[in-house]
Amino acid sequence: MSDLSACSDLVEHVSLLNEAQIIERIFKHIDNGTTDLGDTVWREPVAHYHTQERFDAEIALLRSLPVPFCPSAALPEKGSYIARQAAGTPLLVVRGLDGEVRAFINACRHRGMQVAEGSGCSRSFVCPYHAWSYNLEGELKGIPGADAFPDVDTKQHGLVEVSATEKGGIVYVKQKGQINADSMENCLDYFAPEQKMFQHTELTDQANWKLLTETLLEGYHIKSLHRNTFYPYGLDNVNLVETFGANSRVIFPFRRIEKLRDIEPSKRRLDGTATSVYHLFPNASVSVLSKHSSLTIMEPLSPSSTRLVSYFVVNRQTDDIEISVEQAQRDAEFVQSSGQDEDREAARAIQQTVTTAANTHLTFGYFEKAIVNFHQHLAKQLDR
Numbered sequence: 481m482s483d484l485s486a487c488s489d490l491v492e493h494v495s496l497l498n499e500a501q502i503i504e505r506i507f508k509h510i511d512n513g514t515t516d517l518g519d520t521v522w523r524e525p526v527a528h529y530h531t532q533e534r535f536d537a538e539i540a541l542l543r544s545l546p547v548p549f550c551p552s553a554a555l556p557e558k559g560s561y562i563a564r565q566a567a568g569t570p571l572l573v574v575r576g577l578d579g580e581v582r583a584f585i586n587a588c589r590h591r592g593m594q595v596a597e598g599s600g601c602s603r604s605f606v607c608p609y610h611a612w613s614y615n616l617e618g619e620l621k622g623i624p625g626a627d628a629f630p631d632v633d634t635k636q637h638g639l640v641e642v643s644a645t646e647k648g649g650i651v652y653v654k655q656k657g658q659i660n661a662d663s664m665e666n667c668l669d670y671f672a673p674e675q676k677m678f679q680h681t682e683l684t685d686q687a688n689w690k691l692l693t694e695t696l697l698e699g700y701h702i703k704s705l706h707r708n709t710f711y712p713y714g715l716d717n718v719n720l721v722e723t724f725g726a727n728s729r730v731i732f733p734f735r736r737i738e739k740l741r742d743i744e745p746s747k748r749r750l751d752g753t754a755t756s757v758y759h760l761f762p763n764a765s766v767s768v769l770s771k772h773s774s775l776t777i778m779e780p781l782s783p784s785s786t787r788l789v790s791y792f793v794v795n796r797q798t799d800d801i802e803i804s805v806e807q808a809q810r811d812a813e814f815v816q817s818s819g820q821d822e823d824r825e826a827a828r829a830i831q832q833t834v835t836t837a838a839n840t841h842l843t844f845g846y847f848e849k850a851i852v853n854f855h856q857h858l859a860k861q862l863d864r
């Protein structure tokens with residue numbers, strides 16, 4: 481079973497195409513020279529890519545939604561932690577001794593120093609400034625020279641917790657209010673517990689987070705932008721696009737999918753013949769490739785800069801053949817060293833034109849259905 485179909489199988493109420501349907505539909509498109517189409521042309525004002533006002537509204541929205549923070553596999557043990565900014569807030573996300581994941585604002589209750597940085601595994605967090613210490617549950621456990629703070633009630637000075645939950649192999653964090661089950665209904669099971677993380681990368685680009693997100697969600701640019709990288713292996717503008725709520729899945733077939741034509745439909749397996757990209761509204765995506773999958777979070781730093789935080793996991797074995805970390809790494813290197821840089825470059829180039837008089841809007845057509853879905857939902861949520 482491929483990972484792609486595994487994802488579909490685990491969906492309870494979200495109806496996505498299964499493996500056989502995917503393959504059949506791709507062949508139909510190839511034979512007819514067609515692709516999946518939307519039915520709406522969307523015009524997004526360029527101001528939404530560079531104004532502080534729009535940026536502030538988006539940050540407020542990001543803080544009010546359950547947003548992917550990392551894969552569960554990035555916090556494999558009791559005491560595993562990751563400290564990084566999410567929607568402008570320094571967060572510390574920790575797996576406790578009880579196995580539960582908790583998220584805290586990474587700010588010491590003495591004078592606000594960040595108590596942890598990067599990632600690792602620990603039994604406590606000792607603030608580097610004056611050594612106040614906290615346990616994995618965020619409780620304040622020690623104040624050096626405590627007599628000098630007669631009024632500090634340690635029970636009232638734990639790290640400030642924000643809502644966090646795990647679902648389908650992803651840790652979600654919501655900074656404002658509690659996560660409720662209804663808001664998680666479109667969160668699929670993306671990663672299985674046995675999928676190990678093998679890499680984590682962070683890149684910063686001078687581009688709005690939406691421009692970077694948009695590069696992932698259509699295959700209309702494969703031939704022109706990726707002529708010498710993806711195009712020799714992939715089909716241009718042959719995509720399956722499915723939306724589920726504000727989220728979507730875009731499937732990009734490789735040319736090698738043709739080899740499945742000779743196989744009886746019931747025995748066909750997608751393995752390595754297509755990439756699927758799930759957009760997890762608003763600023764995250766899961767890409768499922770042949771040997772590995774990745775979770776990327778576009779962290780907005782300013783209206784015109786973004787940190788791309790990516791976590792890479794090994795895919796599950798296919799037909800009893802285990803995938804090694806080395807194979808997964810090679811798979812990931814191919815993507816990173818080729819087309820991904822071209823997408824980032826395009827986003828940076830567009831950022832420089834959105835402040836000019838050239839366009840009042842960016843236009844998204846029928847081939848860009850997943851992006852239209854993204855903007856429709858973003859507009860609706862920001863309107864509330």
Ligand code: FES
Nearest residue numbers: 588590591607610
């Ligand atoms: S700021 Fe953390 S101990 Fe002083």
Ligand SMILES: [Fe+2]
Nearest residue numbers: 695706819823
């Ligand atoms: Fe691309």
